[in-house]
Amino acid sequence: MVGYDPTSYSDPTEAKVENIDIKWKVDFNKKTLQGSVDLKFEVFKDKLQSVVLDSKDLAITRVSDGSTDLKFNIGEKHASFGSPLEIQLAGPVNSGSNFVLHIEYETSPGATALQWLDPKQTAGKKYPYMFSQCQAIHARSILPCQDSPSAKAPYSAQITVSDPLVALMSALSCGSETSVDESGAKWMTYKFQQKVPMPSYLIAIVVGLLESREIGPRSKVWSEKEFVDKAAAEFSETESMLAAGEELGGPYVWGRYDLLVLPPSFPYGGMENPCLTFVTPTLLAGDKSLANVVAHEIAHSWTGNLVTNHTWEDFWLNEGHTVFLERKIVSKLFGEQTRHFQASNGLGSLKSAIDHFGSDHPFTNLVIKLNNVDPDDAFSSIPYEKGHTLLFHLETLLGGPTEFEPFLRSYIDKFKFKSVTTAQWKQHLYEFFENKRPVLDSLDWNAWFNSPGMPPVIPQYDQTLAMECTSLADKWAKASSDDFASFKSDDVTKLTSWQKIEFLSQLLQKEPLTSSHVTAMDALYKFSDEGNAEIKFRWNRLGIRAKCESAIEPALKMALEQGRMKFTRPLFRDLGAWEKSRDQAVEGFLANKPFMHSTTASHIEKDLKLV
Numbered sequence: 001m002v003g004y005d006p007t008s009y010s011d012p013t014e015a016k017v018e019n020i021d022i023k024w025k026v027d028f029n030k031k032t033l034q035g036s037v038d039l040k041f042e043v044f045k046d047k048l049q050s051v052v053l054d055s056k057d058l059a060i061t062r063v064s065d066g067s068t069d070l071k072f073n074i075g076e077k078h079a080s081f082g083s084p085l086e087i088q089l090a091g092p093v094n095s096g097s098n099f100v101l102h103i104e105y106e107t108s109p110g111a112t113a114l115q116w117l118d119p120k121q122t123a124g125k126k127y128p129y130m131f132s133q134c135q136a137i138h139a140r141s142i143l144p145c146q147d148s149p150s151a152k153a154p155y156s157a158q159i160t161v162s163d164p165l166v167a168l169m170s171a172l173s174c175g176s177e178t179s180v181d182e183s184g185a186k187w188m189t190y191k192f193q194q195k196v197p198m199p200s201y202l203i204a205i206v207v208g209l210l211e212s213r214e215i216g217p218r219s220k221v222w223s224e225k226e227f228v229d230k231a232a233a234e235f236s237e238t239e240s241m242l243a244a245g246e247e248l249g250g251p252y253v254w255g256r257y258d259l260l261v262l263p264p265s266f267p268y269g270g271m272e273n274p275c276l277t278f279v280t281p282t283l284l285a286g287d288k289s290l291a292n293v294v295a296h297e298i299a300h301s302w303t304g305n306l307v308t309n310h311t312w313e314d315f316w317l318n319e320g321h322t323v324f325l326e327r328k329i330v331s332k333l334f335g336e337q338t339r340h341f342q343a344s345n346g347l348g349s350l351k352s353a354i355d356h357f358g359s360d361h362p363f364t365n366l367v368i369k370l371n372n373v374d375p376d377d378a379f380s381s382i383p384y385e386k387g388h389t390l391l392f393h394l395e396t397l398l399g400g401p402t403e404f405e406p407f408l409r410s411y412i413d414k415f416k417f418k419s420v421t422t423a424q425w426k427q428h429l430y431e432f433f434e435n436k437r438p439v440l441d442s443l444d445w446n447a448w449f450n451s452p453g454m455p456p457v458i459p460q461y462d463q464t465l466a467m468e469c470t471s472l473a474d475k476w477a478k479a480s481s482d483d484f485a486s487f488k489s490d491d492v493t494k495l496t497s498w499q500k501i502e503f504l505s506q507l508l509q510k511e512p513l514t515s516s517h518v519t520a521m522d523a524l525y526k527f528s529d530e531g532n533a534e535i536k537f538r539w540n541r542l543g544i545r546a547k548c549e550s551a552i553e554p555a556l557k558m559a560l561e562q563g564r565m566k567f568t569r570p571l572f573r574d575l576g577a578w579e580k581s582r583d584q585a586v587e588g589f590l591a592n593k594p595f596m597h598s599t600t601a602s603h604i605e606k607d608l609k610l611v
Contacts, residue, residue, distance in 0.1 A: 005311045006370045007137050008148035009054050009075075009084035014045040017146050018098075020155035026167070026207050028128045031109040031116045037143045039101045047092040051101070054140035054147035056082025057108035063087055064102045080374035082140050103144055113138035115597050117263060122208065123226035127165060129208035131262055131278070133271060133597065136312050136375035139200035149308045150419045152197040160189045161207050168222060170194065170204035170273035172255050194274065196253055197417050199308055204273035206260055215259075218242070218252075223261035227281060231261045234284050234291060237333070241295045244332040248325060248405060249302035249412050257298065264562035267600045269293045272300030272322075280564045282533035289497035290534060292330055292342070299325035307415040312375040314422050316366050320387015325408070327388070328401075340462035341498065343392060347458065348505045350385035352570075354453060357382075364452040366390065367422050376599055389455045390448055394429075396459055397439055407432045422449065469499050473506035476517065484520040492525045497532055504538035512545040519548070528554065537567045544574040544581065552581045559585070560592050563600045569607055576608045586610070 004013070021038040041051065055074065063070045068090045075084040093099055107114070117129040132142065140147040159167040163178070163186040171194035179187045212220040213232040216239035221231045238257065246252055254274045261281050270293050271278040277297040283290045303321035310317075323346070331339035354364045362368060363378045366386050370378065395404035410432055411425070430440055447456040463470075472491055479486075492500055504527075507513065513521075522528050527539040540558055543551025552575070559571035575585035586608055593601050605611045 005148040005150055006372070007081060007312055007375055008146065009052050009081065010146035010148060010151065011052065012146050012148065012151040015041045015043045015048055015051055015093075016151055017153045018042045020143075020145070020153050020203075022143065022155060022157040022159075022203075024157070024205075025160040026130065026162075026165075028116065028130070028162070031114075031130075032111075033107045033114075033142060035106075036102060036104045037145075039103070039145070041099055041101070043093050043095055043097045043099070046095045048094075049089055049092050051087050051089065053085040053087070053144040054082060054137075055085040055144045056138075056141040057111060058085075058105045058141070058144060059108070060085070060103060060105040060144070062102075062104040065090055066100055066102060070101070080376075081137065085144050105144070107142050110598070111138075111141040112598050113141045115265060117265070117595075121265070121595060122263060123224040124209055127209040129206075129224075129263060131206040131208075131266070132204050133267065133278075133599065134203055135201040135271065136379075137201070138599075139203055142205075143200075143203070145200045147200045148311065149199040149201060150310045152199050152308065152417065152419060154197050155194050155203065157192045157205075158189055159192070159205065159207070160187050162186070163188050164209065165207050166190075166210040167205065167207045168210065168258075168260065168276055169206075170198075170202055170276050172275055196274065196306075198274055198305060199419070202273055202305060204271070204276060204278065206262070206276075206278075210260075212258075215239070216242070216257075218255070219257045219259065221259045221261065222276075223281075224263075227261050227284065230284055230286075231259070234286070234288055235259055235294055237288065237291060238294060238298070240333060241291075241298050241329050244329040245295075245298050245301065245325065247332070248328050248408065249299075249306075250409060250416075252301060253306065253416075254301060257301070259294065264564075265595065265597050265600070267563050267565045267597045269564060269566060270297040272297045272304055274301070274305050280562070282562055282564050282567065285497065285532040285534075287497060287532070289532060292326065295329045295333075296322060296326040299323075299329060302412050302416075306417065307412055308419045310419040310421045310424075311370070312378075313368055313370050314420075315368075315375070316383035316387035317420060317422065317425060319384040320366075320391060321408075321411075323384045323388040324391040328405070337462055337464050338498075341465040341502070343388065343459070344461040344463065344466055345498075345502050345505065346381075346385040346388060348502075348509055349381045350389070351454065351509065353380040353382050353385075356380070359453040361452055365450055367449045376603070386455055389457075389459065392459045393455075393457050397443075398433055398436055465496075465499065466502060468495060469503040469506060473503050473510070476507060476513070476521065477510045479517070481516055481520075484516075487520070487524055489524045489526075497535065500532075501534045501538065504535065504542060507542055508538060508545070512547075513542065515546050515548040518543050518546045518551065533558075533562075533564075533567065537571070541570060541574055544571075544578060547578065547580075549580060552584060556581070556584055556588050560588050563597050565600055565603060568600060569603055572604050573607045 017039050019040040024033040024035040063072045071088040073086045077083045113132045113134045122129045167190040169192045171192035174191040176190045211225045211228045212222045219238045256275050258276045299322045304318040327339045530536045540555035575581040
């Protein structure tokens with residue numbers, strides 16, 4: 001292992017990539033990207049004779065420095081980290097110098113960053129579709145690079161695709177050109193420029209039959225035409241969220257904030273790719289109730305994209321700050337009680353994640369260790385919610401929002417365009433609150449950073465919006481069949497979508513209900529007819545936990561019809577744990593595995609204990 005990032009072979013302290021220039025032709029028949037990348041390096045070590053890059057299953061045919069072909073060696077492959085690509089330079093290069101490596105290659109059809117969809121897997125059914133997901137360490141499967149968040153660089157790209165497909169990237173569009181090959185086939189070459197330095201995991205590409213709609217002065221929403229108008233209506237508040245983010249984090253430096261609604265197999269709720277946030281279609285609830293995910297991805301424009309965790313061991317710096325900023329944005333739009341309500345709700349998902357790993361598991365620490373560990377295996381809501389809890393607790397201790405929001409802005413200003421460690425974050429906190437050092441010293445920092453399980457302190461969140469949810473959940477949990485008549489359909493009609501989600505979340509944290517409870521509840525509240533994915537997800541889990549056989553089919557259907565891991569993995573775990581549904585779950589997974597994102601499929605195999 002070279003360098004200081006345990007998930008990377010590269011060492012940016014010797015020579016760091018300072019610009020990336022990509023040229024790809026997208027081949028849907030072979031399911032590969034074919035082309036080259038030019039990497040411009042800045043050297044920090046005298047007499048540098050070789051460079052090591054991260055790579056994974058790349059078919060490299062030539063490496064040169066522009067004038068001389070260079071020798072290279074691809075090392076032994078690690079299942080998660082891929083292979084070190086060592087390139088011998090033509091001669092020693094001294095500190096302060098620059099050089100360029102030109103690398104010609106082709107990706108593997110099994111590149112873990114890419115998912116290739118056949119036409120039948122798209123909404124339009126006529127053209128194929130491809131999208132990337134490089135976080136955490138999958139960029140190395142589409143280009144040789146320094147695949148560590150500690151290394152940030154701008155990039156440019158030229159992407160050639162067959163007409164009428166459209167290519168988009170996590171960068172600003174610089175136009176397109178048309179060409180015709182010898183066979184008469186028409187090709188489009190799209191050009192992109194990302195001038196802001198960013199880590200490799202934020203390189204993103206999508207190719208499909210895409211359309212767009214304007215939703216703001218600096219925003220469009222993109223998707224297949226079948227979803228584009230619904231998406232435009234759902235995300236119409238994007239500009240308001242951007243403006244609220246700028247109030248807290250400073251100027252938005254990325255130029256555009258476009259949204260791409262992906263096909264259902266996308267494994268996450270959203271991915272904060274600069275200039276082009278990827279989101280799941282499960283957010284299209286029809287009432288904008290799930291648009292807070294967009295607020296989260298917008299917040300990443302400052303915390304994560306502009307200021308980035310140094311390695312994945314400090315992932316909480318990205319996600320804890322982003323959840324904190326997201327809820328600040330929500331507060332500006334919907335009120336402080338809503339912020340407290342969502343923060344309180346987050347404790348439920350935090351507890352569930354800790355229960356999944358086990359309260360003593362090191363992955364439940366805020367700062368984790370990833371020696372020989374794939375960051376995907378450690379991924380959960382813990383860095384999100386445990387990190388947010390620390391920041392909320394600090395805000396309370398240090399004088400409230402008027403005192404803490406200026407710290408958040410100073411943190412962004414100090415570390416923008418850079419990567420930061422937990423130690424650097426803590427040092428800046430102490431420097432900013434120099435006059436409150438005794439307050440900071442009163443915290444048990446080791447318990448916050450390095451102890452497993454729930455946070456050492458839980459803030460006192462305002463429970464105004466949660467009280468109705470709690471009261472109704474407690475009433476159902478205590479009810480016998482004789483009490484069912486006391487419930488009315490308007491118990492939930494007066495609740496917001498967020499409150500319905502919390503009501504079901506609280507029931508999931510209690511002892512499982514009986515099948516008769518679930519049947520009676522659905523007769524009154526019609527949860528089985530819900531279009532809101534967050535509600536439907538919790539309702540399906542509640543039914544499986546209650547051993548309600550009628551819940552098996554809808555739960556399995558939801559687990560298979562979309563690939564968002566937040567939904568799919570718990571549903572498969574629940575279905576796999578019940579003897580009456582396990583065989584169906586395994587059979588359904590194996591039949592659909594070829595159509596799933598590779599990250600999703602590998603996790604579900606482990607969840608179902610098939611590997």
